Amino acid sequence: MGFMSSLRRLGRRRPALGIGLTIVLVVGLLAGYAVWTPPAGISPQSQGQVDPAKQVEEWQKAVRDQISQREAEIAELEKQLEDKPQDADLWLKLGDTRYALGSLYLLTESDGAKAEGAFEAALESYEKVQKLDPAEKGVYLRIANTAVFLGDNDRAEANYRQAVAADPADNNARMSYAMFLAMAKSDYDGAIAQWQEILKNNPEPELADQVREFIEQAEEMKKAENPPSGGNG
Template identity: 35%
Template sequence: MKKRTQRIFAGILAVLVSIAMVGSGLLVFFFRGDETTSGSSASALAAKAAADYQDQKLRLDAMVQQAKVDPENVPLQKALGNEYYNAGVAAQDVAPAEVQENFKRAAEVYQNVIKIEKDVNIMAALATSAFYSGDNDLAEKSYKEALELKPDFFNALVNYGFFLSQAKQDWAGALNQWQKALPLAQNSSDQELIQAMISQAQSELQPKAATDTSTPTPP
């Protein structure tokens, strides 16, 4: 993600939300802003986060072995994909070099699930995982498939819009997705978030619109 884009969104949102873990509600792509914490508190939090991440990796190892024994167990495969996804989120702070690999593993597991069960929630999680693992083609394909099955899928609309704006620099496409998502927002905080994103997309499109509609200067 370009630093300029991070600064843009930092300017329009009072509070940045981080990419959320599976099951925690709206899965959006914003990165946390800089947070200031006292030295001792920061050290304690960092140590706990690192320990939690190591515990998570142990759980993943055990789940991988279980999945090898019972590869057709869809609930287990979903849980494994979610655990890899959440490990990707956690690794942002404690093991940045492992973020992409965790999301790649999550995407692989989610693809196995979708072969057995067409679950739109898994498709959306697959798309997010693919985006963070660097596979933009798979991400876009998965967003489109999820929205074909459920056109009013709020999370997919929001996140597909963000994908379009960041991976494709397609602000018009992003605006279209967010305008569809706005009336589907369930609470005021989500509404404010989507409205801020819509305003940003409109701002990004304004110079282009002005250029396209200008009258050529005669020679």
């Protein structure tokens, strides 16, 4: 998928931004929706005490286990929706679980085809939520992040804007939007503006430090892509 190619290119140029986008769109979002369980026994404290190859093998196994769980949850939710087709909450949960499944496919074996199918299904679920419950503001960010994975940048940006407008204090929405602007559009000024708004929202110190690092890297990338022209004296 185009998104993954762009992510790899960004990761080589500016690792902090590339890694940050992955965290925002995949791990961070999944943790926020409570559909991702970190693999047991794998933690920063365990690094250096476990053989790296074995740790990767355990990670891959844990992710495959998560895939099986998400697939079972999707089947159950789809069954429930047969009896409650107008239940917006069930559709939202189905969308989140399908999104989680797509992200998990990317975390193991980089199965792009399966991931794309899961993200397309997630998008369909979120569209259903919008029809059933137009007041559900949280669906904007979900649609935007899903659209990024599907390569629909216009739809992504439109929904990021709606997410930020619906809740200007939502740092998660602003972070996702900023990452999208920096990576997908090379709009570093726009990204920096979003990060600066996060700093105005008095975030936790760790997030504030991360945001300042992203601003610094975006400034460097902006200079690298727009070098000053030399004068003739």
